[in-house]
Amino acid sequence: PVADVVPYLDRLASLKINVLHLHLTDDQGWRIAIDAYPELTEVGGLTAVGGDPGGFYSKDDYRAIVAAAAERHITVVPEIDMPGHTNAALVSLPELNPDGAAAEPYTGTRVGFSTLDTRSETTYRFVETVLAELAELTPGPYLHIGGDESHATSPDDYAYFVTRAAALVEGTGKTVVGWHQIGQSDALPEGTVGQYWGYVEAPDADAADARAIVAQGGRLIMSPADVAYLDMKYDVTNPRGAMWANGTTSVRDAYAWDPATVLPGVGEADILGVEAPLWTETFRTIDEVEEMAMPRLAAMAEVAWSAQELRDYDDFVPRLMRLSLRWDAEGVRHLRPAGIPWP
Numbered sequence: 027p028v029a030d031v032v033p034y035l036d037r038l039a040s041l042k043i044n045v046l047h048l049h050l051t052d053d054q055g056w057r058i059a060i061d062a063y064p065e066l067t068e069v070g071g072l073t074a075v076g077g078d079p080g081g082f083y084s085k086d087d088y089r090a091i092v093a094a095a096a097e098r099h100i101t102v103v104p105e106i107d108m109p110g111h112t113n114a115a116l117v118s119l120p121e122l123n124p125d126g127a128a129a130e131p132y133t134g135t136r137v138g139f140s141t142l143d144t145r146s147e148t149t150y151r152f153v154e155t156v157l158a159e160l161a162e163l164t165p166g167p168y169l170h171i172g173g174d175e176s177h178a179t180s181p182d183d184y185a186y187f188v189t190r191a192a193a194l195v196e197g198t199g200k201t202v203v204g205w206h207q208i209g210q211s212d213a214l215p216e217g218t219v220g221q222y223w224g225y226v227e228a229p230d231a232d233a234a235d236a237r238a239i240v241a242q243g244g245r246l247i248m249s250p251a252d253v254a255y256l257d258m259k260y261d262v263t264n265p266r267g268a269m270w271a272n273g274t275t276s277v278r279d280a281y282a283w284d285p286a287t288v289l290p291g292v293g294e295a296d297i298l299g300v301e302a303p304l305w306t307e308t309f310r311t312i313d314e315v316e317e318m319a320m321p322r323l324a325a326m327a328e329v330a331w332s333a334q335e336l337r338d339y340d341d342f343v344p345r346l347m348r349l350s351l352r353w354d355a356e357g358v359r360h361l362r363p364a365g366i367p368w369p
Contacts, residue, residue, distance in 0.1 A: 028087050030312035032094045037316060037358060039098040041327040046095055047103045047170065047301060050083075053113035053132045053140055054307075057082045058104070062155045063119060070114035073131045075307040088163055096165070103203060104160050107172025108153065109142040109179050109187045116140060121148055135307055138177030144187035154194045161198035168219065169195045174205035181210065189213045206246070209238030216243035219298055225252045225272060226288055233289050240296045248285040249301040254326060256304035256319050260363040266308050267318060277363060281325035281342055284334045302326040313359050320353060320360030321346055 038046065050058040056070035059082060071082035083091070092102045116122050116129035123129060124143050132140075142149045157169060171191050176184050188204070188211035195202045196215045202208075203219040220239035224232035228250075236246055249255070251271035258275040259267035280302075286294045302323055309315050324346055328337060347369050353360050362368040 027081075028083075028090050028094075031091050034312060034316060035091075035095055035098050035100060037319070037323075038100060041324055042331055043323070043327060044099055045101050045103060045299070045301070046091075047105060047303070048091075049105045049107065049303075049305075051106050051114060051172075052111045053137070054134075055080045055082070056114040056118060058088060058106075058160070059084050060156050060159050061085075062159065063152070065118040066115060068118075070118035073114070073117075073133055075133055075135060077133050078310070085163060092163070092165065101166040101168070102164060103166060103168045103170055104164055105170035105172055105203075106153075106156055106160065107174070108191060109144055109149075109184065110138060110140055110174070110176030111172060112142050113140040115142070115152075119152070122146075122152060137175045141176060141178040141183075142187065144179060144183040149187075150190060150194070153191055154197075157191075157194050157198055161195075161200050164200070167201050168203050169198065169200040170203040170221075171195060171208070172205060173208040174223065176207070185211045192218065203247070206232060206236040206239065209235035209242075212238070212242070214239065214242045214244060218242065218244040219247060220244055221247040221249060221301065222289065223249050223251055223303070226250045226283055228289050233291075236289055237291050240292060245296055245298040246289075246292060247298055247301050248288060249303055250283070250288055253279050253283045254300065254302050256302050256322055256326075257306070257308060260322070260361060263364075264318075264361075266314060268305075268308055275322070276365060277322055277325055277346070278339055278365065280322040281329065281337070281339050283329065285329065286334070300326060300330045317359040317361055320358060321350065321363075324349060 054075050055073050056066040059067050067082040072080045074080045095102050113129055113132045117131050120126050120128040188208045192202045192214055201217055202215055206220045206222045220236055222236045255271055257267055258271050259269055261274050285297050285300050343366055
């Protein structure tokens with residue numbers, strides 16, 4: 027709820043985090059009201075992972091988050107993930123399915139099974155309308171079109187879709203953002219922003235996709251999953267969180283990486299910033315979210331804002347320990363994982 031998001035914005039601002047990326051659609055639910063397609067929330071907004079009740083932001087809810095973020099000098103970047111991760115839309119709108127029959131709701135965590143029909147003009151009318159309504163709500167310069175894990179889309183169809191969807195974003199006056207796989211399109215608008223979510227030791231295909239975005243005049247957000255994802259367990263004792271990104275991610279792991287050395291051929295000038303994603307399928311409350319974000323988000327903020335040659339983990343730890351006392355005083359939930367002599 028908005029009432030939970032606003033205090034979280036305070037936590038972000040206290041660490042100089044100045045962008046909030048909201049992943050608003052996925053296979054398990056559609057989380058933002060679209061006037062032209064009320065079914066997206068009336069149907070697609072009712073489900074969530076594990077059979078939990080769903081939920082969605084009304085337009086006024088979204089405006090309230092954007093306004094609260096702006097008061098804290100934070101830009102909101104909304105994401106409509108396409109052409110995969112779209113089962114909630116396919117459940118809501120039968121006309122998006124080639125056979126005209128609505129898909130079945132999904133509440134699991136498997137990925138890569140859904141896709142929009144990338145050769146259907148009905149699809150592009152839908153995409154254009156959704157992006158236009160979202161752009162009208164969003165004063166910031168960016169719209170995120172997703173593009174990850176679209177395994178049910180053929181390579182040719184995927185590249186065709188990304189090219190058209192990116193052009194529709196450009197038509198709203200916004201800058202395109204997408205996960206690094208959008209580099210498989212060779213017709214991205216200049217200035218496109220790709221978000222790299224592979225590993226610090228980058229697989230060749232992921233690195234090639236990311237470099238292709240830069241080669242077309244774009245820049246990158248660096249969020250490698252094995253160091254930047256805040257939903258990964260700190261260690262095996264965490265009751266919540268995931269381990270798929272090469273195991274656990276300690277505070278040291280989150281601190282000790284340089285965004286400009288992850289991708290061969292990609293340097294400082296090609297990087298717009300870093301991002302620390304936190305996916306919530308393993309969390310149920312904002313308290314759990316905050317607890318997992320802190321203290322690693324402080325490490326990520328220093329990766330983002332400090333000159334790399336000035337960063338030193340042994341210098342960071344005493345400052346983090348002092349910061350934890352402030353969090354205690356302010357009632358900020360945070361973990362105190364092993365390996366740091368917490369006060």
